[in-house]
Amino acid sequence: MFNKLCIIGVGLIGGSIARAARQCGLSKTIVGFGREGDLPNLQTGKDLGVIDDYCLDISEAVLDADCIIMATPVGAIESVFTLLKPYWNEIAIYTDVGSTKGNVIAAAERVFGYVPDNLVPAHPIAGAEQSGVVASLDDLFINKRLIITPDKVTRPDAVQKMREFWERLGTQVAVMDAGHHDAVLAATSHLPHIVAFAMVDMLGHKDEQSEIFKYAAGGFRDFTRIASSDPTMWLDICVANKNEIMPLIQQLKDELDKIQQFLDSNDNQQLYNTFTYAGKARQRFLDLFEN
């Protein structure tokens, strides 16, 4: 499918793409790029056979690459575009894997003055709490969803090629507008992460936290799992998508107000209805998730 895949940022996601693409035979060569400080990680990636080789020089890394995948943290996308700009190749496809998409298009516009038609913004909905190439997996993307958010100028053949690439890695691909992506993911992913961080931060500041944590059970473990996610990654996501996230935080606070009022006024029927509705809504989610 490709002669040379260049992966900018060989972490959990970049490394897993390299592993899966190799396993599926989607590229003759897979090269990683990173900064000086990333050298030990890149060397590990090479030692593990995740990438064929790595470069610290961007011009060398992208030379003859027909697909360049930007798998850096969300907050680094603008500096990656700046780095790539002098060597931007009209024939290659550029894509990314960021959890927010509007900011990718905006960053491209700032750097290039326009959105390159061979930039295909994408978001694989897959991840783990671990990070770095050692955490990367062959099968991270299998049966996961992937959203491509083309700009109005994006070349349809480039979108089609990336759709095919990701489908061959085992994902179910959907195509939608970047703004719509960001609204949906704010609800489904960004808000839950913020709430998990908020609750654990709040409880972790209590004097009796050791006792609270001692008697917490499996429900608490699962509820707070996402509070163990990488703080830098989540800072970037929050900053990139704050316009979608902030109203959702407000809506959740309003919902908590409502529950407080039901409790305060002993409105048991309304409390029961809320819990029942939530249980049924979650069942609708599970039915979708499991299929």
Place this chain on the structure above:
Amino acid sequence: MFNKLCIIGVGLIGGSIARAARQCGLSKTIVGFGREGDLPNLQTGKDLGVIDDYCLDISEAVLDADCIIMATPVGAIESVFTLLKPYWNEIAIYTDVGSTKGNVIAAAERVFGYVPDNLVPAHPIAGAEQSGVVASLDDLFINKRLIITPDKVTRPDAVQKMREFWERLGTQVAVMDAGHHDAVLAATSHLPHIVAFAMVDMLGHKDEQSEIFKYAAGGFRDFTRIASSDPTMWLDICVANKNEIMPLIQQLKDELDKIQQFLDSNDNQQLYNTFTYAGKARQRFLDLFEN
């Protein structure tokens, strides 16, 4: 250990106690009690060998029982005491398994005019989303925590006997004041359940909910798992422990306010600190949970 164990309410918890007590040889006979409407469940319990027999007549159920375990929903405790009162036996031990403890002592006071000294309130921190005797398990309590919350009048020998019973079922037993129990569990269990219900209720009312749920991933599944818990059980818990729960909802709202302000004022350092602190606090929880 006991000649006859009487279990009032043979559901997930009551059934699992019966199974585990039988496996550990802790009672010669195990009898279940329920209301007319519970007959099919009781018959299933008998057919499955979870209980030896069942009665719909309370006087018969408790006759010669040396341990009576009230495993009904939290909200039913007062009516169970009322039912038991005419047959209350000074020699037997009475215990319960409710998720809130202050309300059990208060209900006993209302029904008896005092707290019987052979009532040993207890709470096994174990459960599942499923309910009914068919969901009961032999090993539900193994390596789980159990909290006994004696009143000041509770007989120490009765506390000691129940401690031994629960330890033999595989739990780690702690003894504390009922008020303290309710404060700790509000933070660690009740608040997370309410927040999970609140978030799924909120998202489930959105027009675009199908799309939100379609792109939700494993993080969302785990975060919202407890929103699939039994609504009646959680209504009872909220009502019984609302004095502890309400200030915690307020504290979480304040924490969400704080995060909104950090986002609004682009205070990235504070956001980062919050997420980092939460991650470290969760690690402290995991270290306790896994040991």
